[in-house]
Amino acid sequence: MDLQLNGRRALVTASSAGIGFAVAQVLAEEGCRVAITGRDPGRLEAARGSLPSERVLALSGDLAQVEDILRWSEQIQAAWRGVDILVLNSGGPPVGRFEEFGPEEWLSAFRAMVLPMVTLTQAFLPGMRAQRWGRIVVLTSTWVKQPPREGGVLSVAMRSALAGLAKQLAWEVAGEGVLVNHVMPGPTWTDRSRLILERQAALRGAPAEEVKRATLADVPLGRYAEPREIAQVVAVLCSEAASFVTGATVPVDGGQVRSLL
Numbered sequence: 001m002d003l004q005l006n007g008r009r010a011l012v013t014a015s016s017a018g019i020g021f022a023v024a025q026v027l028a029e030e031g032c033r034v035a036i037t038g039r040d041p042g043r044l045e046a047a048r049g050s051l052p053s054e055r056v057l058a059l060s061g062d063l064a065q066v067e068d069i070l071r072w073s074e075q076i077q078a079a080w081r082g083v084d085i086l087v088l089n090s091g092g093p094p095v096g097r098f099e100e101f102g103p104e105e106w107l108s109a110f111r112a113m114v115l116p117m118v119t120l121t122q123a124f125l126p127g128m129r130a131q132r133w134g135r136i137v138v139l140t141s142t143w144v145k146q147p148p149r150e151g152g153v154l155s156v157a158m159r160s161a162l163a164g165l166a167k168q169l170a171w172e173v174a175g176e177g178v179l180v181n182h183v184m185p186g187p188t189w190t191d192r193s194r195l196i197l198e199r200q201a202a203l204r205g206a207p208a209e210e211v212k213r214a215t216l217a218d219v220p221l222g223r224y225a226e227p228r229e230i231a232q233v234v235a236v237l238c239s240e241a242a243s244f245v246t247g248a249t250v251p252v253d254g255g256q257v258r259s260l261l
């Protein structure tokens with residue numbers, strides 16, 4: 001199947017490693033020009049160097065800083081005059097129980113996870129509407145569909161807001177050529193999943209190996225996803241192949257979500 005992504009301009013946030021990087025990689029392989037973001041300039045540069053394209057924009061900065069987001073938007077407008085594809089990924093909030101987080105932690109989780117998605121959509125949606133073609137994919141987690149999760153209070157709350165935003169936006173722009181979908185990765189083997197494993201082990205007072213076994217017992221396919229397995233589904237949603245899909249929530253989770261719908 002030809003995804004017809006060749007020449008499309010794609011911004012993938014939080015993409016110097018892990019799932020975001022894999023999405024940028026698959027889109028670049030399909031012929032997209034990709035813009036990637038991350039805070040650590042060394043990691044960002046290494047990611048740029050390993051992407052199969054010479055047309056990569058590497059944008060360094062923090063999703064939690066509005067001025068960084070606005071600077072990225074200006075850089076992309078100057079280089080490409082907009083994007084066709086927006087993949088909204090984030091770094092994820094701290095793991096911990098409800099009583100550990102005060103108003104500052106709640107606000108900073110909102111600033112790092114929800115606000116950037118709003119600001120970037122505001123920056124690039126007008127261009128997508130004007131050309132009557134655009135794809136927005138919001139990445140969250142199966143924790144949205146299947147909470148509660150140990151230490152997951154900030155994650156579940158912020159990602160539920162993002163899921164609602166994606167659904168509402170899909171409806172508001174339907175008929176203008178812009179499709180908005182929401183992907184929920186299940187356990188995926190990355191730096192962050194290793195970190196979460198250790199944190200959950202500490203919260204439970206159990207060895208990390210035991211927590212890992214319990215995590216995988218919850219996944220019918222019995223293993224973590226490779227980041228690329230998430231990215232391939234995202235790429236299809238960004239493509240012509242998904243031209244009748246909008247407002248959907250798509251789990252890529254090895255069967256982890258147990259609900260029928």
Ligand SMILES: NC(=O)c1ccc[n+]([C@@H]2O[C@H](COP(=O)([O-])OP(=O)(O)OC[C@H]3O[C@@H](n4cnc5c(N)ncnc54)[C@H](OP(=O)(O)O)[C@@H]3O)[C@@H](O)[C@H]2O)c1
Nearest residue numbers: 014016017018019039040063090091092141187188190192
């Ligand atoms: N791995 C899983 O099992 C899994 C499952 C479901 C959902 N998720 C969610 O998917 C997202 C990505 O997870 P991952 O496992 O791919 O993480 P990862 O391997 O740690 O990669 C995170 C990427 O985001 C960047 N990043 C983090 N915070 C950022 C910030 N404030 N501003 C800009 N860039 C930032 C990181 O670069 P810098 O650190 O250099 O900024 C890195 O490029 C997270 O929200 C995670 O919770 C993960």
